[in-house]
Amino acid sequence: MCAPSVLAAVWAGLTRRDAMHYLAGMYVAGRLVANAEASQPPPVRSPGPPPTDAPRRSLPADHIVDLTHTLSPRFPIWPGNEPIVLKVKSQLQRDGFYANRWDISEHHGTHLDAPAHAAADGATVEKIDPRHLVVPLAVVDIRERVARDPDTAVTIDDLQRWEKRHGPLPAGCALAVCSGWDAKAIDAKAFLGSDASGTLHFPGFSPRAVEFLLHERQVVGLIVDTLSIDIGPSRDFPVHKLWLGAGKWAVECAARLDQVPPVGATVFVGAPKVATASGGPIRLLALW
């Protein structure tokens, strides 16, 4: 509902940029209604600003869980990638201050995939809207199934079962899958799950579940505790192409998702602000 008086009050509190976003939102909402009437599948929900009528959010911090692995040269990396090198550059006693030099891929350790990682016109990391980096966190737990099938993927059924128990996925949330895989990070072979043929094995998201999220829900980011949002055996990475292609971000190699409630936490994605970067190591924190 947008009575003129309500609209005027909202308008008075908006900056020009907010107003443009608001108008864009109204346009998208109009399109959604038109599409529903024509019984077309709804379009991909592109990440926009939080709705102007969203309830005020405060940020409790009674609990803070660090969802980040410590990055070191021992952390498992994607096969064929160059190793992580950390070198002491200055020593406190010798040089008056202590500093290292890092040689790290943008996709090592707990890290962010920016849309540009898999989309020619996708945003690079410094261009991601900060309002999409501090968002409600929903956690789907598939640990039981992973124990039987390491190549299992999050399905639409998993998401619908989660919503039955916890309510609709919060608008603008990040969706994490807790597979328990983070415990294997101390052993590169186990973390990659490589078999004799070199095929990797670990869980991820199914393309159908991601299509569902893109069209039916408002989720800004995906978080996995494995090396990839696609399952290990994937050769063509459909989930990367769909998700990053829609302008959304992903986090890979998260830790301790089992210590976070299924709903109710806020996740802070400490993405590096490096020009033209496709992603980068992050500090990932959950607060509630």
Ligand SMILES: [Zn+2]
């Ligand atoms: Zn990555």
